[in-house]
Amino acid sequence: MKIYNISLIGFGGVNRALAELIATKNPLWERDLGFRLNIVAVSDLHLGSVISPNGLDAKTLVEANFAKGGFGELSGGSAEADNEAIIKTAPADIVVEATFTNPKDGEPAVSHCRWALNSGKHVVTTNKGPVAIAGRELKALAKANSVHFEYEGSVMSGTPVIRMAEKTLAGAEVKGFEGILNGTSNFVLGRMEDGLDFARAVAEAQALGYAEADPTADVEGFDVRLKVVILANELLGANLKPEDVSCRGISKLSHSDIQAAAKVESRWKLIGSAVRNADGTITGSVAPKQLALGHTLAGVNGATNAVSLNTELLGPVTVSGPGAGRIETAYALLSDIVAIHNAQSANFAKEAA
Ligand SMILES: NC(=O)C1=CN([C@@H]2O[C@H](COP(=O)(O)OP(=O)(O)OC[C@H]3O[C@@H](n4cnc5c(N)ncnc54)[C@H](O)[C@@H]3O)[C@@H](O)[C@H]2O)C=CC1
Numbered sequence: 001m002k003i004y005n006i007s008l009i010g011f012g013g014v015n016r017a018l019a020e021l022i023a024t025k026n027p028l029w030e031r032d033l034g035f036r037l038n039i040v041a042v043s044d045l046h047l048g049s050v051i052s053p054n055g056l057d058a059k060t061l062v063e064a065n066f067a068k069g070g071f072g073e074l075s076g077g078s079a080e081a082d083n084e085a086i087i088k089t090a091p092a093d094i095v096v097e098a099t100f101t102n103p104k105d106g107e108p109a110v111s112h113c114r115w116a117l118n119s120g121k122h123v124v125t126t127n128k129g130p131v132a133i134a135g136r137e138l139k140a141l142a143k144a145n146s147v148h149f150e151y152e153g154s155v156m157s158g159t160p161v162i163r164m165a166e167k168t169l170a171g172a173e174v175k176g177f178e179g180i181l182n183g184t185s186n187f188v189l190g191r192m193e194d195g196l197d198f199a200r201a202v203a204e205a206q207a208l209g210y211a212e213a214d215p216t217a218d219v220e221g222f223d224v225r226l227k228v229v230i231l232a233n234e235l236l237g238a239n240l241k242p243e244d245v246s247c248r249g250i251s252k253l254s255h256s257d258i259q260a261a262a263k264v265e266s267r268w269k270l271i272g273s274a275v276r277n278a279d280g281t282i283t284g285s286v287a288p289k290q291l292a293l294g295h296t297l298a299g300v301n302g303a304t305n306a307v308s309l310n311t312e313l314l315g316p317v318t319v320s321g322p323g324a325g326r327i328e329t330a331y332a333l334l335s336d337i338v339a340i341h342n343a344q345s346a347n348f349a350k351e352a353a
């Protein structure tokens with residue numbers, strides 16, 4: 001049975017949820033997936049950092065109510081988050097990057113990924129910054145170091161859109177897509193339909209763990225813009241950068257806009273889309289759209305996301321599922337580790353044959 005040693009970079013909602021899963025699900029994973037996970041290091045800007053080559057107890061990590069710098073009290077701990085040393089020197093097979101998404105330049109997460117890949121460690125991440133802004137470079141770096149760079153959770157949280165499209169729709173020729181790609185803004189629009197004001201709806205999304213550290217990224221569309229770039233580059237073979245995608249969020253929609261839409265049997269949704277043009281170029285955009293109630297995306301509510309992939313051979317194929325949430329996103333990290341494990345097992349089998 002395989003044990004993967006992992007380092008957690010960032011210990012907020014998502015990585016804490018992964019630790020929670022590790023605390024309870026390792027025996028199940030051992031039986032069903034053929035591996036278990038062992039946390040050998042954690043680094044967090046607020047809590048500090050800790051390395052324990054034999055492994056930290058996941059339950060203790062989750063249940064201890066650490067104060068600022070609290071990892072300094074642990075054996076092998078420091079009150080400072082020394083990400084670089086943790087990533088480069090802790091005896092991990094896999095670095096799990098779940099610090100905040102920086103929509104401007106992706107840092108410091110891009111550097112975290114570079115350090116890990118250059119040290120011969122796999123990277124799994126839910127952070128959209130490195131994937132949208134430096135995805136090509138990081139994939140090449142992973143290849144050069146014979147390791148994996150996996151990022152299923154960067155779009156639609158635990159709902160498997162990237163891997164599903166690449167593996168099971170291979171050959172179907174994706175020509176474009178449109179989707180609801182931000183759980184927070186979709187949740188906020190729904191709560192405004194219920195009569196709640198914008199600020200209170202955003203506060204609810206924050207309390208539920210859906211929102212970005214700065215929820216401006218959610219409501220102004222910057223988060224969806226990163227996801228449009230990721231999907232367009234993955235599924236349409238584009239080479240878009242965030243600044244190539246036009247972007248308008250939901251913050252200017254008022255209660256009267258929402259009521260006016262309801263009167264004509266429609267509702268507002270924040271739509272991210274991309275299309276391959278006749279000349280082969282790809283255009284991406286993010287904007288609120290008023291959809292008739294019969295539209296495939298109009299009934300997608302709360303933090304649920306959905307994307308309709310427009311394919312040449314099948315027409316539209318729509319995938320829907322959780323788009324945000326701590327456990328849901330931690331599942332995406334697990335699915336990335338399963339992908340690494342399966343690829344490695346296949347390699348070992350090939351070498352042994
Ligand atoms: N929460 C969700 O539903 C989803 C989140 N994501 C992405 O996953 C990542 C993590 O999300 P959450 O855990 O919800 O965020 P969070 O804000 O709860 O946690 C982020 C953690 O990273 C730490 N951090 C920030 N900068 C750091 C640095 N330079 N070094 C070390 N630690 C640092 C913070 O102290 C915080 O504990 C983000 O990039 C987010 O965009 C992706 C899909 C869904």
Ligand SMILES: N[C@@H](CC=O)C(=O)O
Nearest residue numbers: 182183184210211212
């Ligand atoms: N803040 C994001 C989290 C997932 O990417 C969202 O609300 O969709």
